[in-house]
């Protein structure tokens with residue numbers, strides 16, 4: 001760092017302030033937006049202190065963009081972002097009782113439990129609210145955050161402090177508890193296993209919601225005051241909590257129910273049930289319908305009982321959540337993608353209503369698919385006003401025989417787009433609806449590919465709708481997540497030629513924005529900062545953002561994990577394209593056989609878990625198309641650098657090794673063994689070869705064990721594996 005401020009002249013100080021502004025902005029971006037800090041907190045603090053020191057000595061040189069004037073690199077949306085100490089997960093859904101039985105079966109298999117070993121599960125209502133994490137340090141509320149994308153949420157601390165249900169201080173003894181703690185008759189009387197003291201750090205997780213009555217009264221008040229009318233209690237709760245001005249939240253009747261926890265410096269109990277009792281004892285509300293059951297039938301009976309009183313409950317619920325009670329089992333079960341293996345939401349059946357179909361509109365998607373949308377006479381379905389429903393495709397319109405003017409039955413299930421179930425006036429004599437044969441956006445032919453149900457616009461990238469949808473997908477939350485670039489801006493930038501393809505996003509300048517109506521210094525700077533923050537996306541987000549057919553988030557993640565860098569990934573694509581082109585049919589070989597042989601070769605090159613011929617070919621089709629290559633090359637040329645994947649694994653003697661499990665394992669299921677090995681950075685293979693580093697053999701191991709011995713590969717038993725795993729655990 002340069003000398004003390006009094007030894008510097010103006011020019012030197014100005015130059016250093018400019019450098020500090022740039023450097024601190026860079027580190028802010030890495031820290032807040034990309035979660036990839038390059039320097040320690042202490043070094044960062046030193047930069048900020050140096051900046052402050054210089055500014056104090058040279059007040060006339062304080063820059064417009066000085067770090068002392070900024071709050072951080074996250075675009076200043078209405079609320080600040082916070083990264084969750086432990087991710088906020090979502091839940092898998094069960095719709096039928098068999099799905100719940102399957103869930104229990106999966107748990108039993110994963111934990112390798114005997115068929116007669118009881119699995120206690122808790123069951124409680126699934127509140128239709130907004131999940132919130134409340135962080136208590138030494139029993140004091142220090143931070144409250146919304147779920148956001150599960151990794152990063154919004155800071156709503158001042159707002160949450162206005163909610164009467166939420167204590168700002170946890171009661172630190174076993175004081176009288178509410179909810180789950182009071183109902184001793186219904187529950188086995190287990191002891192707490194704790195003295196009731198509050199851990200140093202404890203995040204309570206639960207649902208912020210609004211009662212049906214409060215929601216109705218709020219809308220009456222809003223209407224009288226000419227304010228926003230909310231569609232349902234959940235929207236009202238979300239809108240009330242996510243306020244910049246906490247006094248608005250204070251005037252809204254929000255409630256809270258706890259259903260779990262996030263980061264905790266220690267856990268005061270070892271079952272879900274006792275944890276919730278402790279949480280209730282600390283003064284947080286827990287559902288009165290939260291109960292443990294040691295068999296499936298009893299849990300399902302509770303579901304039916306809750307469903308029967310659903311309409312009479314003071315708040316909206318959309319199902320029942322079951323959780324494995326034992327926390328040691330929860331830990332072993334872990335999670336898949338964004339949902340835990342130890343919990344499931346059993347949803348209530350969809351609610352139905354009748355209304356009139358006013359019109360059928362055709363929407364054109366990212367891949368050119370034409371989707372008919374039913375425009376409806378607004379109707380209330382289970383507390384939500386519905387104005388649109390999907391009709392899926394031309395076949396569905398024909399099946400229902402719907403035409404504008406028909407009376408129809410629709411149903412709504414959770415957050416999914418409502419569906420049209422039935423046409424009540426099918427027999428009325430009116431002409432049938434004719435599905436367009438041209439794209440309504442670009443007039444290109446709309447055709448049905450052989451064997452497909454969908455009708456697609458053939459316009460490709462000349463179709464404005466497809467291009468706009470591609471852009472929209474590119475910036476969407478699970479793709480590049482560019483905040484502040486919503487569909488309204490995309491459409492208007494597209495119309496004016498500012499945005500044509502994803503690369504243009506990275507070429508936007510502040511001046512271009514300032515030349516537009518309704519853009520001011522701050523909003524323009526925020527958008528540019530939001531774009532800048534995404535110049536180094538993670539590889540999985542980047543692959544997902546490209547919008548390749550069949551490549552959803554999970555597949556993108558599988559590919560990113562497998563190839564780790566975009567260069568490696570593209571090298572694989574080139575190899576696979578070459579193989580696909582080289583594989584020729586032999587005379588006499590039936591087409592189907594040839595296609596199978598070629599698919600097999602392609603899948604072998606793509607060589608990624610869960611990727612079969614359909615996805616593999618979709619990947620190759622995408623990169624075989626010069627248009628798409630151009631789009632990708634342009635994005636890279638605009639300075640976007642997908643980040644390499646660095647495995648979040650624990651250091652272990654097996655990191656980077658290839659392992660094979662064989663024979664029967666006694667304490668672990670194969671899935672759990674595989675998950676353990678992968679968490680240590682090892683690769684698990686199904687067969688023994690010269691590439692195998694270690695074989696874990698249980699009783700009954702046969703040919704694989706023999707082969708390992710022949711090849712001189714190290715063989716250990718399950719107990720030894722358990723030691724390796726335990727010794728590598730944090």
Ligand code: IVH
Nearest residue numbers: 089090091124125126127131207259321340
């Ligand atoms: S458990 C890892 N319990 O539903 C466990 N969630 O669809 C995740 N929700 O994000 C949460 N009531 O916000 C749990 N009794 C309940 C719930 C509940 C509502 C919400 C929660 C979650 C979403 C998942």
